[in-house]
Amino acid sequence: MIAPTAGRVAVLFLIAQGLGASLWWGLLLSVPGSRQAFVPPGWPTATLFPFLLPDFAVFIASAWVSAYGFARGRWWGWPALCVHCGAALYAGLFSVSLPLLFGSPWLAAVLMAPSVLVPPYLVWRLRPTERARNGQC
Numbered sequence: 001m002i003a004p005t006a007g008r009v010a011v012l013f014l015i016a017q018g019l020g021a022s023l024w025w026g027l028l029l030s031v032p033g034s035r036q037a038f039v040p041p042g043w044p045t046a047t048l049f050p051f052l053l054p055d056f057a058v059f060i061a062s063a064w065v066s067a068y069g070f071a072r073g074r075w076w077g078w079p080a081l082c083v084h085c086g087a088a089l090y091a092g093l094f095s096v097s098l099p100l101l102f103g104s105p106w107l108a109a110v111l112m113a114p115s116v117l118v119p120p121y122l123v124w125r126l127r128p129t130e131r132a133r134n135g136q137c
Helices: 004-030 032-038 045-071 078-102 108-127
Strands: none
Touching: 004 032, 004 045, 004 078, 004 108, 032 045, 032 108, 045 078, 078 108
8 A cells, every 4th residue: 555645745746747847838838038048058949849749748647647546546656657757767867968968057957856856766665565466455
């Protein structure tokens, strides 16, 4: 069985992460001047847009699906969290690589720090136990 506190924290974090990413994309789409803060110097801001569909289809959707799964006690909450963790690590590590390799602003890396740290912890903390896999509480 999932620890109630850890499960509640996971649900709140995942909802906030999905909402935060959605709002970030809303900002980028509605305020073109904001885009420059997230690309290396000299890069066109259009280089951000290939990430739009994957962010919504995988990163944001998996955050909300796993939050819903944990909130409702569904078995598939943890596998959805694993998908989200992979997407979060990919996006977070990409965001860290830009300033390290190209001298871009560190804003994206700082904003993605929780995505690199929290989902792997949640995957480990909320992993199904042997008793739960055997149908025991």
